[in-house]
Amino acid sequence: MSLSFSLTAIRMLLGEPNPNVRSSLRTSLFRHGLRGIQDCGSAMRSHELLGEQLFDLVVLDANMEDSDVLGIVRLVREHKLCKDPFCNVILIADPPNPDMARLLVNAGADAVLIRPISVQALHERINLLIESRRPFVVTQNYIGPERRTEPRQGTTQIPEISVPSSLRNRAFGRTDDELHLKAVSSAWEIVKKQRAxxxxxxxxxxxxxxxxxxxxxxxxxxxxxxxxxxxxxxxxxxxxxxxxxxxxxxxxxxxxxxxxxxxxxxxxxxxxxxxxxxxxxxxxxxxxxxxxxxxxxxxxxxxx
Structure with a gap:
Protein backbone atom coordinates (compact mmCIF):
# COMPACT_ATOMS: atom_id res chain seq x y z
CA MET A 1 0.00 0.00 0.00
CA SER A 2 1.37 3.44 -0.99
CA LEU A 3 2.30 5.86 1.74
CA SER A 4 0.57 9.23 1.91
CA PHE A 5 2.77 12.05 0.63
CA SER A 6 2.59 15.23 -1.46
CA LEU A 7 4.63 16.43 -4.45
CA THR A 8 3.82 20.13 -4.05
CA ALA A 9 7.09 21.02 -2.25
CA ILE A 10 9.33 19.06 -4.65
CA ARG A 11 11.90 21.13 -6.57
CA MET A 12 12.38 19.53 -9.97
CA LEU A 13 14.72 20.28 -12.87
CA LEU A 14 13.40 19.19 -16.27
CA GLY A 15 15.90 19.21 -19.13
CA GLU A 16 14.21 18.50 -22.47
CA PRO A 17 15.30 19.99 -25.84
CA ASN A 18 11.92 19.71 -27.58
CA PRO A 19 9.83 22.72 -26.44
CA ASN A 20 6.52 20.99 -27.20
CA VAL A 21 7.47 17.88 -25.23
CA ARG A 22 8.85 20.04 -22.42
CA SER A 23 5.65 22.06 -22.17
CA SER A 24 3.49 18.94 -22.27
CA LEU A 25 5.53 17.21 -19.54
CA ARG A 26 5.50 20.30 -17.35
CA THR A 27 1.72 20.73 -17.67
CA SER A 28 1.00 17.06 -17.05
CA LEU A 29 3.33 16.82 -14.05
CA PHE A 30 1.73 19.97 -12.63
CA ARG A 31 -1.61 18.16 -12.74
CA HIS A 32 0.00 15.32 -10.77
CA GLY A 33 0.94 17.79 -8.03
CA LEU A 34 4.46 18.91 -9.00
CA ARG A 35 4.49 22.68 -8.60
CA GLY A 36 8.18 23.60 -8.36
CA ILE A 37 9.37 22.69 -11.86
CA GLN A 38 12.32 24.55 -13.39
CA ASP A 39 12.65 23.59 -17.06
CA CYS A 40 15.27 24.22 -19.72
CA GLY A 41 16.05 23.08 -23.25
CA SER A 42 19.74 22.24 -23.18
CA ALA A 43 22.32 20.19 -21.31
CA MET A 44 24.49 23.28 -20.83
CA ARG A 45 21.65 25.14 -19.12
CA SER A 46 20.91 22.06 -17.01
CA HIS A 47 24.56 22.07 -15.93
CA GLU A 48 24.33 25.75 -14.96
CA LEU A 49 21.11 25.33 -12.99
CA LEU A 50 22.46 22.34 -11.07
CA GLY A 51 25.40 24.46 -9.98
CA GLU A 52 23.16 27.34 -8.90
CA GLN A 53 20.13 25.75 -7.23
CA LEU A 54 19.19 22.85 -4.98
CA PHE A 55 16.94 20.28 -6.66
CA ASP A 56 15.23 17.24 -5.18
CA LEU A 57 14.54 15.60 -8.54
CA VAL A 58 16.40 15.93 -11.84
CA VAL A 59 14.83 14.61 -15.06
CA LEU A 60 17.07 14.91 -18.12
CA ASP A 61 16.84 13.85 -21.74
CA ALA A 62 19.98 11.73 -22.14
CA ASN A 63 20.12 12.53 -25.86
CA MET A 64 20.57 16.31 -25.58
CA GLU A 65 23.40 16.99 -28.00
CA ASP A 66 24.92 20.26 -26.81
CA SER A 67 26.80 18.64 -23.92
CA ASP A 68 27.52 15.28 -22.25
CA VAL A 69 24.41 14.54 -20.20
CA LEU A 70 25.87 11.36 -18.72
CA GLY A 71 28.97 13.33 -17.77
CA ILE A 72 26.73 15.82 -15.95
CA VAL A 73 25.18 12.97 -13.94
CA ARG A 74 28.66 11.69 -13.02
CA LEU A 75 29.68 15.20 -11.90
CA VAL A 76 26.61 15.30 -9.66
CA ARG A 77 27.41 11.91 -8.13
CA GLU A 78 31.07 12.84 -7.54
CA HIS A 79 30.01 16.03 -5.73
CA LYS A 80 31.69 18.25 -8.33
CA LEU A 81 28.65 20.16 -9.53
CA CYS A 82 25.92 20.66 -6.93
CA LYS A 83 25.48 20.71 -3.17
CA ASP A 84 23.64 17.38 -3.08
CA PRO A 85 25.36 14.45 -4.83
CA PHE A 86 22.46 12.23 -3.75
CA CYS A 87 19.66 14.10 -5.53
CA ASN A 88 17.29 11.78 -7.38
CA VAL A 89 18.05 11.56 -11.11
CA ILE A 90 15.90 10.11 -13.89
CA LEU A 91 17.18 9.87 -17.48
CA ILE A 92 14.91 9.64 -20.50
CA ALA A 93 16.55 8.02 -23.52
CA ASP A 94 15.91 6.70 -27.00
CA PRO A 95 16.07 2.90 -27.36
CA PRO A 96 19.81 2.28 -26.86
CA ASN A 97 22.29 -0.11 -28.45
CA PRO A 98 24.15 -2.41 -25.99
CA ASP A 99 27.10 0.00 -25.59
CA MET A 100 24.83 2.97 -24.90
CA ALA A 101 22.76 0.88 -22.50
CA ARG A 102 25.90 0.20 -20.43
CA LEU A 103 26.80 3.89 -20.41
CA LEU A 104 23.31 4.82 -19.24
CA VAL A 105 23.36 2.27 -16.42
CA ASN A 106 26.85 3.28 -15.31
CA ALA A 107 26.23 7.04 -15.18
CA GLY A 108 24.69 6.88 -11.70
CA ALA A 109 21.05 7.78 -12.38
CA ASP A 110 18.31 6.32 -10.22
CA ALA A 111 16.27 5.29 -13.24
CA VAL A 112 16.45 5.21 -17.03
CA LEU A 113 13.14 5.43 -18.90
CA ILE A 114 13.14 4.41 -22.56
CA ARG A 115 10.96 6.20 -25.10
CA PRO A 116 8.11 6.15 -25.78
CA ILE A 117 7.11 6.93 -22.19
CA SER A 118 3.92 8.28 -20.70
CA VAL A 119 3.61 10.94 -18.03
CA GLN A 120 1.91 8.28 -15.93
CA ALA A 121 5.02 6.07 -16.16
CA LEU A 122 7.23 9.01 -15.11
CA HIS A 123 4.87 9.85 -12.24
CA GLU A 124 4.89 6.24 -11.05
CA ARG A 125 8.71 6.17 -11.11
CA ILE A 126 8.86 9.37 -9.05
CA ASN A 127 6.51 7.80 -6.50
CA LEU A 128 8.66 4.66 -6.41
CA LEU A 129 11.78 6.73 -5.68
CA ILE A 130 9.97 8.41 -2.81
CA GLU A 131 8.74 5.13 -1.34
CA SER A 132 11.66 2.74 -1.92
CA ARG A 133 14.81 4.23 -3.38
CA ARG A 134 17.74 1.86 -3.86
CA PRO A 135 20.78 2.31 -1.59
CA PHE A 136 24.02 3.63 -3.05
CA VAL A 137 27.21 1.68 -3.72
CA VAL A 138 30.73 2.93 -4.37
CA THR A 139 33.40 1.39 -6.60
CA GLN A 140 36.59 2.88 -8.01
CA ASN A 141 34.64 4.06 -11.10
CA TYR A 142 31.04 4.37 -9.94
CA ILE A 143 28.96 6.19 -7.34
CA GLY A 144 25.24 5.70 -7.48
CA PRO A 145 22.28 3.45 -6.77
CA GLU A 146 22.93 -0.30 -6.57
CA ARG A 147 22.63 -1.65 -10.12
CA ARG A 148 22.32 -5.34 -9.28
CA THR A 149 19.07 -6.98 -8.35
CA GLU A 150 20.85 -10.07 -6.97
CA PRO A 151 24.38 -10.73 -5.63
CA ARG A 152 26.80 -11.86 -8.31
CA GLN A 153 28.34 -15.25 -7.55
CA GLY A 154 32.09 -15.24 -6.87
CA THR A 155 32.39 -11.48 -6.36
CA THR A 156 33.03 -9.36 -3.29
CA GLN A 157 29.81 -7.85 -1.95
CA ILE A 158 30.15 -4.07 -1.82
CA PRO A 159 28.66 -2.34 1.26
CA GLU A 160 25.43 -0.46 0.62
CA ILE A 161 24.94 3.12 1.82
CA SER A 162 21.56 4.51 2.80
CA VAL A 163 21.83 8.08 1.51
CA PRO A 164 19.62 11.04 2.44
CA SER A 165 16.89 11.90 -0.09
CA SER A 166 15.48 15.41 -0.18
CA LEU A 167 12.82 14.10 -2.59
CA ARG A 168 11.48 11.78 0.09
CA ASN A 169 11.97 14.32 2.87
CA ARG A 170 10.05 17.09 1.14
CA ALA A 171 7.32 14.71 -0.04
CA PHE A 172 6.65 13.97 3.64
CA GLY A 173 6.84 17.61 4.72
CA ARG A 174 10.46 17.68 5.96
CA THR A 175 11.71 20.81 4.16
CA ASP A 176 14.68 21.92 6.30
CA ASP A 177 17.54 22.23 3.78
CA GLU A 178 20.16 22.92 6.45
CA LEU A 179 19.34 19.67 8.24
CA HIS A 180 19.31 17.78 4.95
CA LEU A 181 22.72 19.12 3.89
CA LYS A 182 24.19 18.08 7.24
CA ALA A 183 22.98 14.54 6.55
CA VAL A 184 24.46 14.80 3.04
CA SER A 185 27.81 15.84 4.52
CA SER A 186 27.89 12.83 6.86
CA ALA A 187 26.90 10.39 4.12
CA TRP A 188 29.48 11.89 1.75
CA GLU A 189 32.28 11.16 4.21
CA ILE A 190 31.27 7.48 4.05
CA VAL A 191 31.29 7.63 0.24
CA LYS A 192 34.75 9.23 0.22
CA LYS A 193 36.17 6.59 2.53
CA GLN A 194 34.69 3.74 0.53
CA ARG A 195 36.00 5.18 -2.77
CA ALA A 196 39.46 5.50 -1.22
Whole structure:
Protein backbone atom coordinates (compact mmCIF):
# COMPACT_ATOMS: atom_id res chain seq x y z
CA MET A 1 0.00 0.00 0.00
CA SER A 2 1.37 3.44 -0.99
CA LEU A 3 2.30 5.86 1.74
CA SER A 4 0.57 9.23 1.91
CA PHE A 5 2.77 12.05 0.63
CA SER A 6 2.59 15.23 -1.46
CA LEU A 7 4.63 16.43 -4.45
CA THR A 8 3.82 20.13 -4.05
CA ALA A 9 7.09 21.02 -2.25
CA ILE A 10 9.33 19.06 -4.65
CA ARG A 11 11.90 21.13 -6.57
CA MET A 12 12.38 19.53 -9.97
CA LEU A 13 14.72 20.28 -12.87
CA LEU A 14 13.40 19.19 -16.27
CA GLY A 15 15.90 19.21 -19.13
CA GLU A 16 14.21 18.50 -22.47
CA PRO A 17 15.30 19.99 -25.84
CA ASN A 18 11.92 19.71 -27.58
CA PRO A 19 9.83 22.72 -26.44
CA ASN A 20 6.52 20.99 -27.20
CA VAL A 21 7.47 17.88 -25.23
CA ARG A 22 8.85 20.04 -22.42
CA SER A 23 5.65 22.06 -22.17
CA SER A 24 3.49 18.94 -22.27
CA LEU A 25 5.53 17.21 -19.54
CA ARG A 26 5.50 20.30 -17.35
CA THR A 27 1.72 20.73 -17.67
CA SER A 28 1.00 17.06 -17.05
CA LEU A 29 3.33 16.82 -14.05
CA PHE A 30 1.73 19.97 -12.63
CA ARG A 31 -1.61 18.16 -12.74
CA HIS A 32 0.00 15.32 -10.77
CA GLY A 33 0.94 17.79 -8.03
CA LEU A 34 4.46 18.91 -9.00
CA ARG A 35 4.49 22.68 -8.60
CA GLY A 36 8.18 23.60 -8.36
CA ILE A 37 9.37 22.69 -11.86
CA GLN A 38 12.32 24.55 -13.39
CA ASP A 39 12.65 23.59 -17.06
CA CYS A 40 15.27 24.22 -19.72
CA GLY A 41 16.05 23.08 -23.25
CA SER A 42 19.74 22.24 -23.18
CA ALA A 43 22.32 20.19 -21.31
CA MET A 44 24.49 23.28 -20.83
CA ARG A 45 21.65 25.14 -19.12
CA SER A 46 20.91 22.06 -17.01
CA HIS A 47 24.56 22.07 -15.93
CA GLU A 48 24.33 25.75 -14.96
CA LEU A 49 21.11 25.33 -12.99
CA LEU A 50 22.46 22.34 -11.07
CA GLY A 51 25.40 24.46 -9.98
CA GLU A 52 23.16 27.34 -8.90
CA GLN A 53 20.13 25.75 -7.23
CA LEU A 54 19.19 22.85 -4.98
CA PHE A 55 16.94 20.28 -6.66
CA ASP A 56 15.23 17.24 -5.18
CA LEU A 57 14.54 15.60 -8.54
CA VAL A 58 16.40 15.93 -11.84
CA VAL A 59 14.83 14.61 -15.06
CA LEU A 60 17.07 14.91 -18.12
CA ASP A 61 16.84 13.85 -21.74
CA ALA A 62 19.98 11.73 -22.14
CA ASN A 63 20.12 12.53 -25.86
CA MET A 64 20.57 16.31 -25.58
CA GLU A 65 23.40 16.99 -28.00
CA ASP A 66 24.92 20.26 -26.81
CA SER A 67 26.80 18.64 -23.92
CA ASP A 68 27.52 15.28 -22.25
CA VAL A 69 24.41 14.54 -20.20
CA LEU A 70 25.87 11.36 -18.72
CA GLY A 71 28.97 13.33 -17.77
CA ILE A 72 26.73 15.82 -15.95
CA VAL A 73 25.18 12.97 -13.94
CA ARG A 74 28.66 11.69 -13.02
CA LEU A 75 29.68 15.20 -11.90
CA VAL A 76 26.61 15.30 -9.66
CA ARG A 77 27.41 11.91 -8.13
CA GLU A 78 31.07 12.84 -7.54
CA HIS A 79 30.01 16.03 -5.73
CA LYS A 80 31.69 18.25 -8.33
CA LEU A 81 28.65 20.16 -9.53
CA CYS A 82 25.92 20.66 -6.93
CA LYS A 83 25.48 20.71 -3.17
CA ASP A 84 23.64 17.38 -3.08
CA PRO A 85 25.36 14.45 -4.83
CA PHE A 86 22.46 12.23 -3.75
CA CYS A 87 19.66 14.10 -5.53
CA ASN A 88 17.29 11.78 -7.38
CA VAL A 89 18.05 11.56 -11.11
CA ILE A 90 15.90 10.11 -13.89
CA LEU A 91 17.18 9.87 -17.48
CA ILE A 92 14.91 9.64 -20.50
CA ALA A 93 16.55 8.02 -23.52
CA ASP A 94 15.91 6.70 -27.00
CA PRO A 95 16.07 2.90 -27.36
CA PRO A 96 19.81 2.28 -26.86
CA ASN A 97 22.29 -0.11 -28.45
CA PRO A 98 24.15 -2.41 -25.99
CA ASP A 99 27.10 0.00 -25.59
CA MET A 100 24.83 2.97 -24.90
CA ALA A 101 22.76 0.88 -22.50
CA ARG A 102 25.90 0.20 -20.43
CA LEU A 103 26.80 3.89 -20.41
CA LEU A 104 23.31 4.82 -19.24
CA VAL A 105 23.36 2.27 -16.42
CA ASN A 106 26.85 3.28 -15.31
CA ALA A 107 26.23 7.04 -15.18
CA GLY A 108 24.69 6.88 -11.70
CA ALA A 109 21.05 7.78 -12.38
CA ASP A 110 18.31 6.32 -10.22
CA ALA A 111 16.27 5.29 -13.24
CA VAL A 112 16.45 5.21 -17.03
CA LEU A 113 13.14 5.43 -18.90
CA ILE A 114 13.14 4.41 -22.56
CA ARG A 115 10.96 6.20 -25.10
CA PRO A 116 8.11 6.15 -25.78
CA ILE A 117 7.11 6.93 -22.19
CA SER A 118 3.92 8.28 -20.70
CA VAL A 119 3.61 10.94 -18.03
CA GLN A 120 1.91 8.28 -15.93
CA ALA A 121 5.02 6.07 -16.16
CA LEU A 122 7.23 9.01 -15.11
CA HIS A 123 4.87 9.85 -12.24
CA GLU A 124 4.89 6.24 -11.05
CA ARG A 125 8.71 6.17 -11.11
CA ILE A 126 8.86 9.37 -9.05
CA ASN A 127 6.51 7.80 -6.50
CA LEU A 128 8.66 4.66 -6.41
CA LEU A 129 11.78 6.73 -5.68
CA ILE A 130 9.97 8.41 -2.81
CA GLU A 131 8.74 5.13 -1.34
CA SER A 132 11.66 2.74 -1.92
CA ARG A 133 14.81 4.23 -3.38
CA ARG A 134 17.74 1.86 -3.86
CA PRO A 135 20.78 2.31 -1.59
CA PHE A 136 24.02 3.63 -3.05
CA VAL A 137 27.21 1.68 -3.72
CA VAL A 138 30.73 2.93 -4.37
CA THR A 139 33.40 1.39 -6.60
CA GLN A 140 36.59 2.88 -8.01
CA ASN A 141 34.64 4.06 -11.10
CA TYR A 142 31.04 4.37 -9.94
CA ILE A 143 28.96 6.19 -7.34
CA GLY A 144 25.24 5.70 -7.48
CA PRO A 145 22.28 3.45 -6.77
CA GLU A 146 22.93 -0.30 -6.57
CA ARG A 147 22.63 -1.65 -10.12
CA ARG A 148 22.32 -5.34 -9.28
CA THR A 149 19.07 -6.98 -8.35
CA GLU A 150 20.85 -10.07 -6.97
CA PRO A 151 24.38 -10.73 -5.63
CA ARG A 152 26.80 -11.86 -8.31
CA GLN A 153 28.34 -15.25 -7.55
CA GLY A 154 32.09 -15.24 -6.87
CA THR A 155 32.39 -11.48 -6.36
CA THR A 156 33.03 -9.36 -3.29
CA GLN A 157 29.81 -7.85 -1.95
CA ILE A 158 30.15 -4.07 -1.82
CA PRO A 159 28.66 -2.34 1.26
CA GLU A 160 25.43 -0.46 0.62
CA ILE A 161 24.94 3.12 1.82
CA SER A 162 21.56 4.51 2.80
CA VAL A 163 21.83 8.08 1.51
CA PRO A 164 19.62 11.04 2.44
CA SER A 165 16.89 11.90 -0.09
CA SER A 166 15.48 15.41 -0.18
CA LEU A 167 12.82 14.10 -2.59
CA ARG A 168 11.48 11.78 0.09
CA ASN A 169 11.97 14.32 2.87
CA ARG A 170 10.05 17.09 1.14
CA ALA A 171 7.32 14.71 -0.04
CA PHE A 172 6.65 13.97 3.64
CA GLY A 173 6.84 17.61 4.72
CA ARG A 174 10.46 17.68 5.96
CA THR A 175 11.71 20.81 4.16
CA ASP A 176 14.68 21.92 6.30
CA ASP A 177 17.54 22.23 3.78
CA GLU A 178 20.16 22.92 6.45
CA LEU A 179 19.34 19.67 8.24
CA HIS A 180 19.31 17.78 4.95
CA LEU A 181 22.72 19.12 3.89
CA LYS A 182 24.19 18.08 7.24
CA ALA A 183 22.98 14.54 6.55
CA VAL A 184 24.46 14.80 3.04
CA SER A 185 27.81 15.84 4.52
CA SER A 186 27.89 12.83 6.86
CA ALA A 187 26.90 10.39 4.12
CA TRP A 188 29.48 11.89 1.75
CA GLU A 189 32.28 11.16 4.21
CA ILE A 190 31.27 7.48 4.05
CA VAL A 191 31.29 7.63 0.24
CA LYS A 192 34.75 9.23 0.22
CA LYS A 193 36.17 6.59 2.53
CA GLN A 194 34.69 3.74 0.53
CA ARG A 195 36.00 5.18 -2.77
CA ALA A 196 39.46 5.50 -1.22
CA UNK A 197 39.23 1.88 0.00
CA UNK A 198 38.32 0.70 -3.52
CA UNK A 199 41.24 2.59 -5.06
CA UNK A 200 43.71 1.34 -2.45
CA UNK A 201 42.51 -2.23 -2.98
CA UNK A 202 43.11 -1.79 -6.73
CA UNK A 203 46.63 -0.50 -6.11
CA UNK A 204 47.42 -3.48 -3.88
CA UNK A 205 45.94 -5.95 -6.36
CA UNK A 206 47.96 -4.49 -9.24
CA UNK A 207 51.12 -4.43 -7.11
CA UNK A 208 50.78 -8.18 -6.54
CA UNK A 209 50.47 -8.79 -10.29
CA UNK A 210 53.45 -6.70 -11.33
CA UNK A 211 55.98 -9.51 -10.76
CA UNK A 212 54.69 -12.66 -12.52
CA UNK A 213 55.40 -16.05 -11.01
CA UNK A 214 58.67 -17.61 -12.16
CA UNK A 215 59.48 -14.51 -14.18
CA UNK A 216 56.79 -15.16 -16.80
CA UNK A 217 55.58 -11.95 -18.39
CA UNK A 218 51.83 -11.53 -18.88
CA UNK A 219 51.48 -10.89 -22.62
CA UNK A 220 48.05 -9.29 -22.24
CA UNK A 221 49.07 -7.09 -19.31
CA UNK A 222 52.82 -6.35 -19.54
CA UNK A 223 54.66 -5.11 -16.49
CA UNK A 224 55.07 -1.57 -17.85
CA UNK A 225 51.32 -1.31 -18.46
CA UNK A 226 50.48 -2.53 -14.96
CA UNK A 227 53.00 -0.06 -13.49
CA UNK A 228 51.41 2.89 -15.27
CA UNK A 229 47.97 1.69 -14.20
CA UNK A 230 49.23 1.79 -10.60
CA UNK A 231 50.55 5.32 -11.22
CA UNK A 232 47.23 6.63 -12.52
CA UNK A 233 45.11 4.89 -9.87
CA UNK A 234 47.37 6.38 -7.20
CA UNK A 235 47.03 9.82 -8.79
CA UNK A 236 43.25 9.41 -8.76
CA UNK A 237 43.44 8.43 -5.08
CA UNK A 238 45.44 11.55 -4.19
CA UNK A 239 42.96 13.79 -6.02
CA UNK A 240 40.02 12.04 -4.38
CA UNK A 241 41.39 12.15 -0.83
CA UNK A 242 42.59 15.74 -1.10
CA UNK A 243 41.73 16.70 2.47
CA UNK A 244 42.88 13.75 4.54
CA UNK A 245 44.69 15.07 7.60
CA UNK A 246 47.56 12.63 7.29
CA UNK A 247 50.81 13.71 5.63
CA UNK A 248 52.19 10.17 5.60
CA UNK A 249 49.31 9.12 3.33
CA UNK A 250 50.46 11.53 0.62
CA UNK A 251 54.11 10.63 1.18
CA UNK A 252 53.35 6.93 0.62
CA UNK A 253 51.32 7.77 -2.49
CA UNK A 254 54.25 9.76 -3.87
CA UNK A 255 56.62 6.85 -3.22
CA UNK A 256 54.28 4.42 -4.99
CA UNK A 257 54.07 6.69 -8.03
CA UNK A 258 57.86 7.05 -8.15
CA UNK A 259 58.39 3.29 -7.93
CA UNK A 260 55.70 2.64 -10.54
CA UNK A 261 57.40 5.06 -12.94
CA UNK A 262 60.75 3.35 -12.36
CA UNK A 263 59.22 -0.05 -13.16
CA UNK A 264 57.48 1.37 -16.23
CA UNK A 265 60.71 2.72 -17.70
CA UNK A 266 62.90 -0.25 -16.76
CA UNK A 267 64.46 -1.95 -19.80
CA UNK A 268 65.14 -5.20 -17.97
CA UNK A 269 63.29 -6.95 -15.17
CA UNK A 270 63.09 -4.58 -12.18
CA UNK A 271 64.83 -5.28 -8.92
CA UNK A 272 62.61 -7.65 -6.88
CA UNK A 273 63.39 -5.51 -3.81
CA UNK A 274 61.85 -2.51 -5.59
CA UNK A 275 58.70 -4.53 -6.30
CA UNK A 276 58.60 -5.73 -2.69
CA UNK A 277 58.90 -2.13 -1.48
CA UNK A 278 56.08 -1.07 -3.80
CA UNK A 279 53.88 -3.87 -2.46
CA UNK A 280 54.75 -2.87 1.12
CA UNK A 281 53.78 0.75 0.38
CA UNK A 282 50.44 -0.44 -0.99
CA UNK A 283 49.86 -2.34 2.25
CA UNK A 284 50.77 0.75 4.26
CA UNK A 285 48.07 2.75 2.48
CA UNK A 286 45.46 0.31 3.78
CA UNK A 287 46.76 0.78 7.33
CA UNK A 288 46.72 4.58 7.05
CA UNK A 289 43.17 4.68 5.71
CA UNK A 290 41.93 2.67 8.70
CA UNK A 291 43.29 5.26 11.15
CA UNK A 292 40.78 7.70 12.73
CA UNK A 293 42.08 10.87 11.05
CA UNK A 294 39.89 11.78 8.10
CA UNK A 295 37.26 9.20 9.05
CA UNK A 296 33.50 9.44 9.18
CA UNK A 297 32.05 12.19 11.40
CA UNK A 298 29.13 11.51 13.71
CA UNK A 299 25.72 11.54 12.03
CA UNK A 300 24.24 15.02 11.80
CA UNK A 301 27.58 16.82 11.98
CA UNK A 302 29.19 18.56 9.06
CA UNK A 303 32.50 17.23 7.77
CA UNK A 304 35.48 19.35 8.62
Missing amino acids: ERLIFQIGWLAQRILPEEGKEDALHPRSQIAMHIFFVCEKLVNWADNLENEEFYTVCRKIKEKAETVHHAQASPDPQLIAALQADAGRLEELLSQPAGGTPPAGEEAS
